[in-house]
Amino acid sequence: MRLAPATLALIAAAGPALAQEVNLYSYRQPELLAPLTDAFTEATGIEVNVAYLSSGMVERLQAEGDRSPADLVFTVDISRLSAIVNAGVTQPVESEVLEENVPEQYRDPGNEWFGLTTRARIVYASKDRVDPLEVTTYEDLADPKWKGRICTRSGTHPYNVALVAAHLYHHNEEETKEWLEGLKANLARKPQGNDRAQVKAIWAGECDLALGNTYYMGKMLEDPEQKEWADSANVLFPVFEGGGTHENISGVAMTKSAPNRENALKMMEFLSSPEAQEVYAHANYEYPIAPGTEADELVQSWGSFEADDVNLMDLADLRPDALRLIEEVDFDG
Incomplete structure (x- = not known):
């Protein structure tokens, strides 16, 4: 260098x-x-x-x-x-x-x-089955129209706990719990695997949307065995209502x-x-x-986005409450 x-x-x-x-x-x-x-x-x-x-x-x-x-x-x-x-x-x-x-x-x-x-925590969306304009906020993921169409890794993984903490920062506990319940109701399968596994599931037709980190798209595109998975999905940058994209x-x-x-x-x-x-x-x-x-x-x-301007230590302070809510709704159950 x-x-x-x-x-x-x-x-x-x-x-x-x-x-x-x-x-x-x-x-x-x-x-x-x-x-x-x-x-x-x-x-x-x-x-x-x-x-x-x-x-x-x-x-x-x-x-x-x-x-x-x-x-x-x-x-x-x-x-x-x-x-x-x-x-x-x-x-x-x-x-x-x-x-x-x-x-x-x-x-x-x-x-x-x-x-x-x-790295941004974004939405991977099927190029064939999802109009990118249908998902503009994280709150959209709890919309019943996505029932049986979303994949994600474990709700208790640090990446998802941080995302829930960010939701809690912008909303109160009751609203965050309702959002988690709605998101869980929309899952196509029990939370499993890593972020790449969710894109593979989109490619395989098991779901249409998935949560993931931006950099996994780059990693998959450089892997001959996974490039086809990556090519099946768009990268969408949702925001929180009143906020930005979670990083x-x-x-x-x-x-x-x-x-x-x-x-x-x-x-x-x-x-x-x-x-x-x-x-x-x-x-x-x-x-x-x-x-x-x-x-x-x-x-x-992949496009530009407006990053959430919250100091990340504020999210770290909310992490215990976020994890408690994830467990209360039995997200991985």
Whole structure:
């Protein structure tokens, strides 16, 4: 990756490193991080050691305590970011560079995590059986006309819990529960599988609409075995009544122990740079958030949308209530 002179200057101006390494715990895949870690090392001489985890990040950091080698954590979904902060294993970071690169709605109010890219939680719709103008809001999904025509993964998956939390932000509990009951009544089958499985179900004629994240469309289009599924569906960007399209996020936070704090700050600022955000967003078909950045051409081809302007920590605070409502209606039952 080729860095702009301004980005290199910011990294150099951060001062000499205490140790020529930085340690990262990540829930993201190696193939997504490697271009960024390689570019950071090339620009700074600082080696990046990554521990790729599938689960248990909070528990590991708590068990390690002050002895933890981790400087940074890199993860997706506001529920995971807020869980890390609430566990007391991160520290606030003051940085003019981060504040300039990361809009306020995409960072923790206490500066304990910073967003890097976003993904929209959208509707996949059959090209053959659904007029795109029929679904313009999330509330539309509870309309009885869709009875037996919607597919989704588990209601208790973090992606869907965040969406329900967003509904709860714009509506009261009673309205959100009614919406969940209406959505459940419209399901074509019991919630199952991942987001790609829902698009496959549209292709197979099992349902006409499905909830999913935008980036899965890009992933399926690059997979010869799944391209046919993706080609059968349109990407629709519904909004909440009185709001925008729901987004979730990937983000980074500095650990409380951070043995290489100076290097960790350099890497956070690097990851937030427009150049790094665009590389990462293009690799995973997500949306960069730094001012002046653009999504991949394929992602742009799906259309534009007005993002919901709620701070994601407000949604994280609503997550327990959202999960309770999902369980009260027995959404997965």
